[in-house]
Amino acid sequence: xxxxxxxxxxxxxxxxxxxxxxxxxxxxxxxxxxxxxxxxxxxxxxxxxxxxxxxxxxxxxxxxxxxxxxxxxxxxxxxxxxxxxxxxxxxxxxxxxxxxxxxxxxxxxxxxxxxxxxxxxxxxxxxxxxxxxxxxxxxxxxx
Numbered sequence: 001x002x003x004x005x006x007x008x009x010x011x012x013x014x015x016x017x018x019x020x021x022x023x024x025x026x027x028x029x030x031x032x033x034x035x036x037x038x039x040x041x042x043x044x045x046x047x048x049x050x051x052x053x054x055x056x057x058x059x060x061x062x063x064x065x066x067x068x069x070x071x072x073x074x075x076x077x078x079x080x081x082x083x084x085x086x087x088x089x090x091x092x093x094x095x096x097x098x099x100x101x102x103x104x105x106x107x108x109x110x111x112x113x114x115x116x117x118x119x120x121x122x123x124x125x126x127x128x129x130x131x132x133x134x135x136x137x138x139x140x141x142x143x
Contacts (some may be wrong), residue, residue: 040096049085053077084121084129088114 049055053076054062062073077085091114098107117128
């Protein structure tokens with residue numbers, strides 16, 4: 001008589017496949033996941049947007065592309081827009097840290113929250129970090 005195997009028991013096979021695929025997914029997402037490097041590489045650009053009066057990409061536009069396409073210059077950043085860049089910097093750092101330390105679900109949540117906030121800003125003009133500033137500090141007069 002042959003010994004029973006996992007193939008003889010469909011529920012045991014399903015549990016094995018689920019556990020194996022889950023382990024493979026976790027290992028790939030924590031050790032080989034490209035997001036941790038991508039998010040960490042965006043941190044300096046977001047931080048410079050919070051520190052300077054214009055973002056590095058705005059400088060490329062203002063000194064190059066706008067002349068090529070005959071467009072107006074982008075205005076200098078106000079305190080609200082710089083605060084938004086600081087918030088994005090913190091979220092990028094948190095996302096990269098989560099992926100680096102083996103917390104992929106937290107990394108996805110923070111990362112997709114950043115994507116959602118950026119999408120709301122681009123699609124409607126409503127800036128979530130600026131709204132937070134207004135709640136805590138009242139109306140900020142930008143000059």
